[in-house]
Amino acid sequence: MADANGPQPGQVNALDRTWFVGCGNMAGAMVEGWRAAGLDLSTAVAIRPSGRPVEGLRVVTSFADAGPPPKLVILGFKPQQLDQIAPKLAPWVTSRTTVVSILAGVEAASIRARFPNARAVLRAAPNLPVSVRRGVIALYSEDSHDQVLEPLSNAFSALGLVLWTNGEANLAAIGSVAGAGPAYVARFIAALAKAGVKRGLPDDLARTIALETVLGTGWMGATTRESTDEIVGRVASPNGTTEAGLAVLDPELDALVARTIEAASRRGAELAAQARGTNLAEETPLA
Ligand SMILES: NC(=O)c1ccc[n+]([C@@H]2O[C@H](COP(=O)([O-])OP(=O)(O)OC[C@H]3O[C@@H](n4cnc5c(N)ncnc54)[C@H](OP(=O)(O)O)[C@@H]3O)[C@@H](O)[C@H]2O)c1
Known part of the structure; x- marks a missing residue:
């Protein structure tokens, strides 16, 4: 089912050992888009308190049940829940983990402060049509780990138009039009x-x-x-x-x-x- 924007033979699996922490409307839409693009989600897991199924993902209700430590963590809960969830998640985030935050408004420095060991922190401002691969996704990072951020950027390209921004004000501006x-x-x-x-x-x-x-x-x-x-x-x-x-x-x-x-x-x-x-x-x- 892979297409021209989907994974190519020998390509790094950017979503290997991904934890979707919260997988409601927005993270669920991303999962749908990635599945439609044929990306490999076989080692990905959704962690959500309700345990409600997410097609194509294993779903658990606690970090302890999620399996091997994640290479990628996608924060898909509400911004107001950051301080409730971050202290429990932080021990799983090591120097080999990249953290992607889709939390509207919350700055990269605030994410970094909660996950000081993370290899890289990436902010993404996606919109709902990512589910049908016609989304707009603004990206911002203060880290320069090309090895992790480039494959991730490619993964986001499978969901629609990707715009790298050079400041969080630009990310917020794009999010204010495209996100909502x-x-x-x-x-x-x-x-x-x-x-x-x-x-x-x-x-x-x-x-x-x-x-x-x-x-x-x-x-x-x-x-x-x-x-x-x-x-x-x-x-x-x-x-x-x-x-x-x-x-x-x-x-x-x-x-x-x-x-x-x-x-x-x-x-x-x-x-x-x-x-x-x-x-x-x-x-x-x-x-
Ligand atoms: N919706 C959009 O169009 C949009 C656009 C851009 C950015 N965003 C951002 O996306 C994020 C999610 O928004 P949403 O609209 O997808 O909200 P949502 O549908 O309410 O999803 C929130 C998710 O967080 C989970 N959750 C709640 N408590 C949790 C906990 N203690 N540990 C782990 N997960 C927990 C919920 O799990 P259960 O389902 O099991 O209750 C649910 O899966 C927000 O930060 C928002 O700013 C949304």
């Missing part, structure tokens, strides 16, 4: 569908039309490389129906989306401060 973006786009699809229902369309049909319209527009933009203004120009003729609609949408949309993303970014900054603050308050190592 699928929720905003899904709301827009729902709003289009509701408007269709108001115009008399059956619910199911309205939803399908709205979804296909967003998919088709995104697909067209991505393949033709037309700008969004060009697309608008090709839909809206002067003094026509679309222009009448845009006269209502335009004055509010940019400001509304900007306010939406600002609110999410503020919350990200709060979570980062929380992780930093706890860390600063601690005088002794956390492990």
Whole structure:
């Protein structure tokens, strides 16, 4: 099932002995994408308190049951749980373990402080479409272990568009648009569908039309490389129906989306401060 972006013969298995610590929506989406790309997850394990199954992975409920120490740890729980989980996980993280954090907002230094022995710490800001290998994944690391980070970067490439960032502000900026973006786009699809229902369309049909319209527009933009203004120009003729609609949408949309993303970014900054603050308050190592 391997494809051009999947593993090639003789290639290092970047996911060998991976522990997914927490495997809910986001880490689960990554697993789905990697499985679809044919990456080898045979030695990977998910550790989650519920023990709920994850297709393609062995699932356990405690670190002690996870088997040999991990080469790679993917932190897939909520940022607020870092200080509950890190002290129990830290003893398993040695100089041979790379830690990938997908925790929104939490800075690399805060992760490093919890896992001082880790070989490398990588921050990833993925979004949900990684499950269908059309994700956007921003990456950031303060470590320069090409041997581990390069294969990992290749593994992320199997999930979508990978963007290495040179600072955490850039990672946060990409995350603020792409990370939460699928929720905003899904709301827009729902709003289009509701408007269709108001115009008399059956619910199911309205939803399908709205979804296909967003998919088709995104697909067209991505393949033709037309700008969004060009697309608008090709839909809206002067003094026509679309222009009448845009006269209502335009004055509010940019400001509304900007306010939406600002609110999410503020919350990200709060979570980062929380992780930093706890860390600063601690005088002794956390492990
Ligand atoms: N969702 C997104 O679109 C998105 C995008 C970018 C980044 N993120 C980041 O991804 C992370 C996870 O978010 P999510 O949306 O996937 O949340 P989620 O669906 O609630 O998953 C959280 C996971 O953490 C596990 N967990 C809870 N307590 C634990 C413990 N003590 N030890 C180990 N695992 C534990 C849960 O296990 P059980 O299932 O067994 O309860 C669950 O698998 C967050 O840090 C978030 O910032 C999410």
